Amino acid sequence: ETGVTQSPTHLIKTRGQQVTLRCSSQSGHNTVSWYQQALGQGPQFIFQYYREEENGRGNFPPRFSGLQFPNYSSELNVNALELDDSALYLCATELAGEETQYFGPGTRLLVL
């Protein structure tokens, strides 16, 4: 167990809708990264937050956005869902100064 939890475990949305995925971690894990993992592929980096500010971003459009809160939880928001957004979404947190990521179990999103 990594101490990183994600909710919901899975959900189904329709094209054009919006979704919010949540991640919680342990005290001191002040860096959180979000990844998209499509079937048969490795995780793709979406963005990273550090101390509630976006620290860097991968090749994802602006309709993917995030928030990080002082209580070490974070959100991934996706607007205007597309069929290709169907994937497993992972969050990974880092303890300050450790540079080692601890992954949550993921949220499996299906867009119809």
Add this chain to the structure above:
Amino acid sequence: AQSVSQHNHHVILSEAASLELGCNYSYGGTVNLFWYVQYPGQHLQLLLKYFSGDPLVKGIKGFEAEFIKSKFSFNLRKPSVQWSDTAEYFCAVKATGGFKTIFGAGTRLFVKA
């Protein structure tokens, strides 16, 4: 741009066989290298990592990996696999001091009992 290439998508071995999973990356600067494992129904978890120093790193469960800078490689090895090693293995790279970790596509290992 950084990228990671894992040579095999699927590997099937019998118990006690030796394992080597290939990983090559492309990036011109200093990197941190990782191998992650995902057992069926479980989280991604860190197997081992290389930041600096001895290029031969040892991880959990008898796994080791060797960083060969001249070949941009970080291959994972285990002398004798067990049925419980059945899992998907991901190689990953991050520029030292950077924020973005790049993962390979993964290698699915199946060990026959």
